Amino acid sequence: MAREVFQQELKEVQERLVEIATDVTRIMQSASHAFTKSDVALADQAISLAELTGDKALALDELVIRILARQSPVARDLRILVSALRISASLERMGALAGHIAQIARFRYPGSAIPESLRSTFVEMGVLDLALANKIVKLLADPDVDVARSIQAEDERVDELHRHVFDTVLGDDWKENAVFTVDVTLASRYHERFADHVVDISAKLSYLTTGEWND
């Protein structure tokens, strides 16, 4: 009976992680559109959803601590719960990073935060970050889904685009003002960190399935 209660509690933790990850996909989608299309309404939406998601992550942490206290799990069960705390922290950071991207768009509105020469790069970064966040939703719902390789490939492409932004900004042809330089530097960094967190979460989930860290 206690085991059944515990399984039920683990299921709730999982469902809440899926919910928070789904929020994160929405924040990134709004933030990326806000940033690449100077849409201030979407920016505001991303910023408030990021706050809400931070609160949900805190509430989930409290639930996990209550379960740890009541059930005193060991071995794999314990690792699942500790991993849930870490994944919740990563998801909270991903929401905050996407929120930062939206804030840049909001700050420059009605102007654009990206010069034309980098627009398609940031559109692609946003698409990749969104695809990566969607894979985390799937992976949290079913840890056996085989997405590890595509996550790695997409993260590498994000890193490549991040370097491309830097090469562009630091190249001889870059004639944009410092406002653009600052905005694209930070936005690129936020996109890249967002993808890093996806890789971290995927490594933690793979550890739970295989028992071996492979990061």
Next chain:
Amino acid sequence: MAREVFQQELKEVQERLVEIATDVTRIMQSASHAFTKSDVALADQAISLAELTGDKALALDELVIRILARQSPVARDLRILVSALRISASLERMGALAGHIAQIARFRYPGSAIPESLRSTFVEMGVLDLALANKIVKLLADPDVDVARSIQAEDERVDELHRHVFDTVLGDDWKENAVFTVDVTLASRYHERFADHVVDISAKLSYLTTGEWND
């Protein structure tokens, strides 16, 4: 007897956190000097110590999970261990952020990553971040030390300097090239995030002492 073993284990967790935090102060000290004085030897020192500190944080997490499994702590004891996991994650990030500052210095060497007009600002940011990290060492060694207010004041000053860097870079008088703009934008962000983590850790420790979140 079990209680004595547990107290001994908690003591080891605390000592390891103090050790990792002490590493972080060294990384920030080397990184800040490397960055403001273009010292590549100090930059290398900061970068390798940051890697080592990441490994120590991982090892500490494993120790905490073993204690959770063996002792099944509840109430305050459980919260101390969960907080230790979070503090270890924050310290690891602080080491990584300071490492990133050192990497900027290394990348620009033998040139400087900061234009003269911002040197004193970054010297002050480095001094503040180092002071903040030192307070975390003290707080981890003795959670009753009364440093919460000075941590808040110093974090606010770091935020002020961070805004000053942005105002300078985005002002009409800024004539530096994009390399400087990118370097100081990222370095300022890393200093600011470093201080944020100190505030987070101090809030978690204050929660352990008072039982109330005050962040």
